[in-house]
Amino acid sequence: MRKQILKGIAHLSLRHHRKILLIFIGLFAMAFLLTGRLRFDPDFLKLFPAEKGPIKLYMENLKEAGTFDLLFILLEKEKGVEAHHFIDSGMRMAEGLKRLEVNGKGAFKNVRYQKVEAEDLEKAMPAFSLFLTHLHLFLDEGDIPRLKEKWTESEIAKQVRKNKRVLISQASFAMKDLIRVDPFEMRWLFMEKWRAGMKGMEFDESSNLFLSKDGNTLLIITEPLRPATDLPFSSALMERLKEFVSSAHTEETKGIKVSFTGAHPIATAEAKTLRFDMQSSLITSLILVLLLFLFVYRRWITLLFVGLPLFGGIQLTMGIASLTLGSLNILTSAFAAILVGLGIDFALHLYDRYQQERAVGRDVPSAMETTLTETGLGIWTGAFTTIFAFAILYFSRVRGIVELAFIVSIGLLCALLCITFVLPSFLIWVDGRKKVYSYPPIQALRFKTLSSLLERYPLHTLFTLIGITLFFAFFAFQVEVERDFRNLRPKEVRSLEVLDRMAKAFGGRRWEAMVIQEGQDLSALLSREEETTHILKRYQEDGKIDSFLSLSSLIPSPEKQKRIGRAIRESIDLKKVREDFIKALNVNGFKADEFQDILQSLEAMNLGNERIFSPEALIASLEQSPLKKGIEPLLKKRGETHRVVSQIYYQKGRLSLDQLERDLPDVSITGAERVESEILRVVKEDLFLLAPISLLIILLLVFSHFRRWKITLFTLTPLMMGLIWMLGAMALLGIRINFVNAVILPMIIGMGIDNSIHLMHRYLEGGGKDPVHALSTTGRAMTMCTITTMLGFGSLVTARYQALSTMGWVTILGMGFCLIASLTLLPTILILWKGRHGEQ
Numbered sequence: 001m002r003k004q005i006l007k008g009i010a011h012l013s014l015r016h017h018r019k020i021l022l023i024f025i026g027l028f029a030m031a032f033l034l035t036g037r038l039r040f041d042p043d044f045l046k047l048f049p050a051e052k053g054p055i056k057l058y059m060e061n062l063k064e065a066g067t068f069d070l071l072f073i074l075l076e077k078e079k080g081v082e083a084h085h086f087i088d089s090g091m092r093m094a095e096g097l098k099r100l101e102v103n104g105k106g107a108f109k110n111v112r113y114q115k116v117e118a119e120d121l122e123k124a125m126p127a128f129s130l131f132l133t134h135l136h137l138f139l140d141e142g143d144i145p146r147l148k149e150k151w152t153e154s155e156i157a158k159q160v161r162k163n164k165r166v167l168i169s170q171a172s173f174a175m176k177d178l179i180r181v182d183p184f185e186m187r188w189l190f191m192e193k194w195r196a197g198m199k200g201m202e203f204d205e206s207s208n209l210f211l212s213k214d215g216n217t218l219l220i221i222t223e224p225l226r227p228a229t230d231l232p233f234s235s236a237l238m239e240r241l242k243e244f245v246s247s248a249h250t251e252e253t254k255g256i257k258v259s260f261t262g263a264h265p266i267a268t269a270e271a272k273t274l275r276f277d278m279q280s281s282l283i284t285s286l287i288l289v290l291l292l293f294l295f296v297y298r299r300w301i302t303l304l305f306v307g308l309p310l311f312g313g314i315q316l317t318m319g320i321a322s323l324t325l326g327s328l329n330i331l332t333s334a335f336a337a338i339l340v341g342l343g344i345d346f347a348l349h350l351y352d353r354y355q356q357e358r359a360v361g362r363d364v365p366s367a368m369e370t371t372l373t374e375t376g377l378g379i380w381t382g383a384f385t386t387i388f389a390f391a392i393l394y395f396s397r398v399r400g401i402v403e404l405a406f407i408v409s410i411g412l413l414c415a416l417l418c419i420t421f422v423l424p425s426f427l428i429w430v431d432g433r434k435k436v437y438s439y440p441p442i443q444a445l446r447f448k449t450l451s452s453l454l455e456r457y458p459l460h461t462l463f464t465l466i467g468i469t470l471f472f473a474f475f476a477f478q479v480e481v482e483r484d485f486r487n488l489r490p491k492e493v494r495s496l497e498v499l500d501r502m503a504k505a506f507g508g509r510r511w512e513a514m515v516i517q518e519g520q521d522l523s524a525l526l527s528r529e530e531e532t533t534h535i536l537k538r539y540q541e542d543g544k545i546d547s548f549l550s551l552s553s554l555i556p557s558p559e560k561q562k563r564i565g566r567a568i569r570e571s572i573d574l575k576k577v578r579e580d581f582i583k584a585l586n587v588n589g590f591k592a593d594e595f596q597d598i599l600q601s602l603e604a605m606n607l608g609n610e611r612i613f614s615p616e617a618l619i620a621s622l623e624q625s626p627l628k629k630g631i632e633p634l635l636k637k638r639g640e641t642h643r644v645v646s647q648i649y650y651q652k653g654r655l656s657l658d659q660l661e662r663d664l665p666d667v668s669i670t671g672a673e674r675v676e677s678e679i680l681r682v683v684k685e686d687l688f689l690l691a692p693i694s695l696l697i698i699l700l701l702v703f704s705h706f707r708r709w710k711i712t713l714f715t716l717t718p719l720m721m722g723l724i725w726m727l728g729a730m731a732l733l734g735i736r737i738n739f740v741n742a743v744i745l746p747m748i749i750g751m752g753i754d755n756s757i758h759l760m761h762r763y764l765e766g767g768g769k770d771p772v773h774a775l776s777t778t779g780r781a782m783t784m785c786t787i788t789t790m791l792g793f794g795s796l797v798t799a800r801y802q803a804l805s806t807m808g809w810v811t812i813l814g815m816g817f818c819l820i821a822s823l824t825l826l827p828t829i830l831i832l833w834k835g836r837h838g839e840q
Helices: 002-035 053-065 083-098 118-123 125-132 141-150 153-169 173-181 187-195 231-248 263-297 301-324 332-359 364-395 399-431 448-456 458-476 494-505 522-541 558-571 574-587 592-606 615-623 657-663 672-706 709-733 741-767 771-798 802-837
Strands: 071-077 108-112 217-224 256-262 511-519 547-549 635-638 641-650 668-671
Touching: 002 301, 002 364, 002 399, 053 511, 053 668, 053 672, 071 083, 071 263, 071 494, 083 108, 083 217, 083 231, 083 256, 125 173, 125 187, 125 615, 141 153, 141 558, 153 173, 153 574, 173 592, 217 231, 217 494, 231 256, 231 263, 256 263, 256 494, 263 301, 263 332, 263 494, 263 771, 301 332, 301 399, 332 364, 332 399, 332 741, 332 771, 332 802, 364 399, 364 672, 364 741, 399 741, 448 458, 448 771, 448 802, 458 709, 458 802, 511 522, 511 657, 511 672, 522 547, 522 558, 522 615, 522 641, 558 592, 574 592, 657 668, 668 672, 672 709, 672 741, 709 741, 709 802, 741 771, 741 802, 771 802
Parallel strands: none
Antiparallel strands: 071 217, 071 256, 108 217, 511 641, 511 668, 547 641, 635 641
């Protein structure tokens, strides 16, 4: 059946080769126009299942908190720049950013460079008044000793005198109101709690600016108008920012370095890197494989024979991808290099066989029919083993892997059809010209030395190969898995380098985790979170976490309010505090009536009648002030259900999230580290399931081709040996398995078997059954095919995306070792088998 189809293609090419070439050119032009619609999406989290579990929780919380779309502007001063000059320059830049426009609209929703803005203080006064006059709303048990020190008679008198000096020197209405509701300066403790978990950052406590503790770095936090996923907006924004900084660069800003990081600069840079890596790997791989063809066949026209059908197949694939996928991600961006490495094999085997047939004097029709029906049959079997190896990946739960499987499967089919129809048509067209095109025999790569060695020492060769396999097998079990996805990000991306500098300047690189609880009764939910907070404090005391921020630290439950009020009453003589305060007010010329709010609160607490507020009332008060931004990431309401989030910051390696989950059995925990673990778990489970299925399907395909189990097993043996060598070499070279290069393993199963299929097919062809002849006639094409595959994938080694780079290295190792195994182990097995069983 397959031979008849290929024979029909041969006759069609002989009769209508010009029409085939014209149809090909038309399809190529259409696909080229469609390619312009392809986008590049660097967001790798979209590649993984987010319907449930840690990934879903993580994505939801990032989006709800808005941290997905913050843009950070980092100002760093050099030595010799005065501090006041540095701060003034930063403040002027921040004010200029507020006026910046993109496409005729304001570029940012807000720009912040101060912890508390002047306008924020005025808007927050009602909320300040509520909390600062009711201390049991924000104090913890651990704060009571500090309160006791502040409320001694001498400290109260000292504080009232300070308030008098402040009012004399700074008689603003805002400051008067603030002193009236907070005469004991409890606002600093109040704000300390609100800033406690600000993304795990550490700022200079003496400054209201986002200033590093050493004073050398100033941070401006902005929220752009559009999300970072809007790449046209992100690109336009970054261009405007560069223009703005360039125009702002004057003699006054000399010695101050301005850099950008965050969602928008990183997304823009990664999209450019992804596009560059795809284009450079495609061009590099095409040039390398075509130069290899030129070196072996020594004719420029061979570049046209193989290059144009192959490039046409890739272009058709890109056109289909633009219609179906619409965008390329970190995995699918490698498809062009993959197709160059794989698709060139089809052209190589066909051209090499046609060259041999014409070199021995066969005419064009018979040479073409033999090429397509004999070698073409092996090519189609090898192609479909690879296509099925990729198609198995359709059953993965990882969207990125499914998209890669789709685009490479379609691409291989397009390349196979283009090469099967277009390459024969090119060859027939060239041979049909008046000028005779000669086909001299090619003597390169005859494998005489190898063939002679295998014939003379088959047993020695077999045991040597077994020994090498055992050596690599020992190390194969030691191959490691990459658990830090930051090691897979692009190299030399400036915004990522700035992110590292920002983390270092403001407290070092910390990991974030989120403890999530849900319920309909907010008071009960806060009580449960308070229990969680006690455990987190123990973890903090043990050095397992650096800091944390919980809603219950900002919005106390009614039970906590009662408990704190009672603790204050039992620790401090509130009646005496009230009397001492009134006395100090009178001595310094204040009217006690102006401080009735705090005086009434002290009296009520002393009598045990302090006012208990519902969480809803406290939240309603905060939502009317700028302080609402502090609770927005920690509290979300969906219908009747409340979701409360505690944010934890820690150094990787110190905190076990699994242990924390055991200590907090009724909560959900997510975070970057948990997401990475979940991704690795999903990829690992999928590959452990799909790789054996891929191997089984290939086993059945090979059996359907040869129809004999022994021949099938002989053909598969070099593949297994090559895979063992590859894993052992990865361990020795320190190449870790990650979610990108792990996808290559099923591919190598599909690609690595092709050489053995071609060698075995030539061995059985015509009933000759001569292993040495099969090696000498097929070895060149096998070697060329594998080298082209290695060059195609190998071009990924130069990718700036380290994930793609490791994909290139794994393919080079896997395909190289599978070739060596096919050239040595399979002929050795056949020589030994033939010596023992003869021609049977």
